[in-house]
Amino acid sequence: MKKEFVVIGLGRFGGSIVRELVKQGAAVMAIDSHSERVDEFAQIATQAIVADTTDESVIKSLGIRNFEHVIVAIGEDIQSSILTTLILKELGVPQITVKAQNDYHEKVLRKIGADFVVHPERDMGIRIANNMMSNNVLDYLELSEEHSIMEIKANERIAGNSLIQLDIRVKYGINIVGIKRGNIIMISPAATEKIEVGDILLVIGADIDINRFVKKAMG
Template sequence: MKKEFVVIGLGRFGGSIVRELVKQGANVMAIDTDSERIDEFAQIATQAVVADTTEESVIKSLGIWNFEHVIVAIGENIQASILTTLILKELGVPQITVKAQNDYHEKVLRKIGADYVVHPERDMGIRIANNMMSNSVLDYLELSGEHSIVEIKASEKIAGHSLIELDIRAKYGVNIVGITRGDEIMVSPAATDRIEVGDILLVIGADVDIDRFVQKVI
């Protein structure tokens, strides 16, 4: 059975989500107040509808509350984003992901019950900056305001040592939760596993601890 999603707001962020979800084989209802955008996605999404989701009657008429996951990707209209999220929450939608414009917007969204809040522009900026600052950092994902998960290429400094020998958690406060070696992926590696040059380490922890780990070890 195909997974089903609703994406509300078809700007650059929402539009890219629709395209990727459809590419992954999901059924997607795409919604926007702009008829031109709906025309653009009519041949992409499973269903494309012109609608104002700040009206509870509209959400009910479209059956949006029956979907398991709704993504609110409304652009600059913060009020519409908040009202839509509030209605979805009150109607019992199991999972609601919302695009936030700023930190204040995020605070309000979390207070009214949004399950996931994303800052696409900010997060991408942070990711690019971190990648540029270190040749060893391959990818970066912010988990919260102070914690992240990063992919780091292992250097000769730690190659040949086991995780228990390096004692990374005690010394730096971060955890290696996965190691990629060629086509092999080790999830929750054992303490006796030895690191090789070129291994990709999946490291999780507080940003300050990750930075210290990269500077001192990698």
């Protein structure tokens, strides 16, 4: 069976989620209060509907409560985002992911029961800053305000050393949980595994410790 999602709000963020979910074979109901945005996704989403999701009767009539996961990607209208999330929660939608505009918005969303809260603009800003600060950092995923997973490209300074020789966990308090070498991906690599130039290291830990490792061990 296809996975089924509802995406509410078809701006840049919501629209990109719709496109990617459809690309990966999911069934997607796309909703926005602006008809021109809905028209844009009429040929992309499984269903594209003009609707005001702050109206509980509208949400009920669309059968949204029967979907497993709803993404609330409403843009600037924080009130509509909060009201929509509250209605979805009260109707018993199993998983609700909401785009937050700021930290205050996130606090409210968490209080009313949003399962996942994302800050796409903030997270992208952090990701770009990390990439600009180090040529070795390829990608970044925030786990919390202080912890992340980063993809780091191994250079000559650490190449030829095994994980046990680098002793990263003791020296920096971080863990290498995976290594990508060409088409080969090693999950939980052995301590004796030697790092090669160009290996992509999947590193998890506190941001401050990961950055210390990048500067001191690889800088």
